[in-house]
Amino acid sequence: MRKAKTAAARKPIRVATWNINSVRLRRPLLAELVRALDPDVLCLQETKCPDELFPMEDLRAFGFPHVAHRGMKGYNGVAVLSRLPFEVRHDDPDWCGKGDCRHLGVDLDAPGGPIELHNFYVPAGGDVPDRDANPKFAHKLDFVSEAAAWNAARGPARRSVLVGDLNIAPLEHDVWSHRQMLDVVSHTPVEVEALGRWQRAGAWHDALRYFVPADRKLYTWWSYRARDWEASDRGRRLDHVWVSGDLAGGLVRHEVLKAARGWERASDHVPVMVEIAP
Template identity: 75%
Template sequence: MPTLRIVTWNINSVRLRLPLLTDLVRDLAPDVICLQETKCPDELFPHEGVAGLGFPYRAVRGMKGYNGVAVLSRIPLAIREGDPDWCEKGDCRHLGVTLDVPGGLDLHNFYVPAGGDVPDRAANPKFAHKLDFLAEATAWNQARGPARRAVMLGDLNIAPLEHDVWSHRQMLGVVSHTPVEVEALASWQQAGAWHDALRHFVPPSEKLYTWWSYRAKDWAAANRGRRLDHIWVSQDLAGSLSGCDVLRAARGWAQASDHVPVMAEMKL
């Protein structure tokens, strides 16, 4: 039975880190790569370089300097029409496509707002935006009902579980692990009846990180990570999951992103 390998990665500038995609392809052999924070307007996206890596099908939604999402695929795809413009900001945080596989497969690539540094809606408009974004996404999923033949992934900028952060106690007041964010993400997950592909294989009792801050002098030694990047699958695909990988070594690459690529594999 053929398999499908899907990777999500906050690349933190696709033009700056285009050479690192070669390493990603070598190490994970993905069929589909979903990027966030491409920081690139559509007309400047490096299509030629990506095509040279064996991804002839591409969908991009970007803007100058920040945000931006892209889907790179070895499989034909069609952009989903009519998905929301979250919070009416037009800020390129979501791209939905349908992959041309048997039975079809909807793929949603998200870049959730980071939320700034102060976890207070009234004092921090960025945090308010994050909570509003999550509320809209939850309502959208509730209106659509449980997901079917779908994958939802990306940099969701929340580490929901106790062992998704280096210190649950110390992180409770830090944006990305506050109770209000964790509750909001759980509501979104429940609204679509989404299944956590990484925790399908890695028990919640084990530490699991996908992001390490640039601020640490030695990120590996400090190991103060967070699991901000997620892959969720609809319940009808949960039984087809056959593997996952967090490419921790990528954090040590030259000119690395502070996020590392995350992969889920499933049988078609």
């Protein structure tokens, strides 16, 4: 593992991201996550909960006094839980004009100055990797294209972190078999190219691959369809943490909580955490 530069007198913050796959169903598992990772900021995706039913007080009881959420009944939904104060960003785009609760941005009151934090849940894209035959795949490509154009218009990210379930595994060793996955949604060349344009548009640094070289396998998701997910280990890296160039030098460590996939009533995604000295 590569060691990042240390920054004297800068208190590191721990930023975690997890596709929880229903915040009400898996609310008890948050206690396990907090014990294991002790995050300062926790970003959730696929909360599947309308705002009026969001379990605000229960989540604050896990040690997060600052909570923001955007949700809808049955699917999608994002939330940010934080020990650090923040302000919600209200002027960020409504992606593809759908109002479908896939993004929440906040400005964190962090050591060293504010940090712009973006929590994304990119559309999965269905099963058929064809824009014309599959509207869900077209939506996914349009969403990522809009995000790239937005980042390009804003210029390189500054004191920023972008996390979430981006539903694309871009690198060869982000999937269990590059060859067999090339025509499977999440690893097709058109998706990988689109994600690369987004990353380049914001001059984002892939924080997980800062610590884990690109020639090593790295997964954050294992399908429910696998009879024995651990034995088959046919995973994909769908969950990401990107940081701006001015924060990349402060990366301290990372953790992919693979054990969470074995929790009772687990999500098919596992939590990912990056520690940064900002």
